[in-house]
Amino acid sequence: MKKAIGLILVAIFLSMGLSQLALYAKPPMWHGNTSTIETSEMVVRFLNNRPWYQIWIPGKNQTATYIVKFNRIVEFLDTDADNSFDYSDETLAQAILYEATWKVSAQTINGSEGVELRITFNAMVQVTYSRGGMPPNFVNVTFVNRIYDHDAEVEGIPIKGNRELKIDIIIDGWPWANPDSKLALEIVYAGMFRGKQGTPRCETKKYQIRNRYMGCVRLQGEDAGYYAEFRYQTQARLMSGDTEKDIKVNSTNSFTKNSATTWLVYPHFDGTLIHDPSIYVGSGGALATIVEYLPIIALLIVVAVVIVAVAKRRK
Numbered sequence: 001m002k003k004a005i006g007l008i009l010v011a012i013f014l015s016m017g018l019s020q021l022a023l024y025a026k027p028p029m030w031h032g033n034t035s036t037i038e039t040s041e042m043v044v045r046f047l048n049n050r051p052w053y054q055i056w057i058p059g060k061n062q063t064a065t066y067i068v069k070f071n072r073i074v075e076f077l078d079t080d081a082d083n084s085f086d087y088s089d090e091t092l093a094q095a096i097l098y099e100a101t102w103k104v105s106a107q108t109i110n111g112s113e114g115v116e117l118r119i120t121f122n123a124m125v126q127v128t129y130s131r132g133g134m135p136p137n138f139v140n141v142t143f144v145n146r147i148y149d150h151d152a153e154v155e156g157i158p159i160k161g162n163r164e165l166k167i168d169i170i171i172d173g174w175p176w177a178n179p180d181s182k183l184a185l186e187i188v189y190a191g192m193f194r195g196k197q198g199t200p201r202c203e204t205k206k207y208q209i210r211n212r213y214m215g216c217v218r219l220q221g222e223d224a225g226y227y228a229e230f231r232y233q234t235q236a237r238l239m240s241g242d243t244e245k246d247i248k249v250n251s252t253n254s255f256t257k258n259s260a261t262t263w264l265v266y267p268h269f270d271g272t273l274i275h276d277p278s279i280y281v282g283s284g285g286a287l288a289t290i291v292e293y294l295p296i297i298a299l300l301i302v303v304a305v306v307i308v309a310v311a312k313r314r315k
Helices: 002-025 286-292 294-314
Strands: 029-031 036-038 043-046 052-056 064-077 090-096 103-110 115-129 137-148 152-154 157-159 164-172 182-193 196-198 201-209 212-220 226-233 235-240 243-248 250-255 260-266 272-275 278-283
Touching: 029 115, 052 278, 064 137, 064 226, 182 212, 201 250, 260 272
Parallel strands: none
Antiparallel strands: 029 036, 036 043, 043 052, 052 064, 064 090, 064 182, 090 115, 103 115, 115 137, 137 164, 152 157, 164 272, 164 278, 182 196, 182 260, 201 212, 212 226, 226 278, 235 243, 235 272, 250 260
């Protein structure tokens, strides 16, 4: 009997090891025909080749998908000087991101620790002004999307392998309408829940990683069984000529039953602004975690039963 128990334990550990190897053996893949990133734990689809991110966990896309839309960049006068953006502030100009034509490129980088898949979106986005007499202009905007097949650390921030997409947002040469204005990047959250378009429940939190301060919006859809998070540093990097410095990033949130929006607010700057948020998917709780591993649990039970049966026959 002791021998049978030992064999069962060996089989369990072997099965767990093999399942983990199978989980991480598949590197992130890019499917250009559908504009989709696929890993063993996360799928990201870029809707109509725009910076609109549809996210789900493989095998759960019939249950729920989350959508994070980078909609537009707004130049505004912060009339109440609260370092946030709301509709009482005066809008001076805007660049509608989803109306631009984006150039998409894909690159797979094999490093010493594993594989990085890098998908870059770039466009010259038209800027239109609210005040008369100013003709439209253009701004160079880039989204660099990175996903890893291993846990990584990027500029001091840990990124979870296969289930967290790091995004470098680069705004280069904004054509300002006013020397005292600021920029707000508008991000809209949506999703498909129970087969219908809906708005996820959103909760915010602040936390610290070493000396970096982070903001987070957690999205939870109805009966989704898992959640998504939009994470961002509360500082961005500014590059102007040969100088580089950090600038503070503020945020404004508006969450209602029918809409959910975050505005990331950047101070007035000259040069190139780089901000690096990420999108993460996580388990919805203990029950969801158990359900995810039911196939492995079932396999272990079958293996254990077979081993016990063989051991009894040999007696």
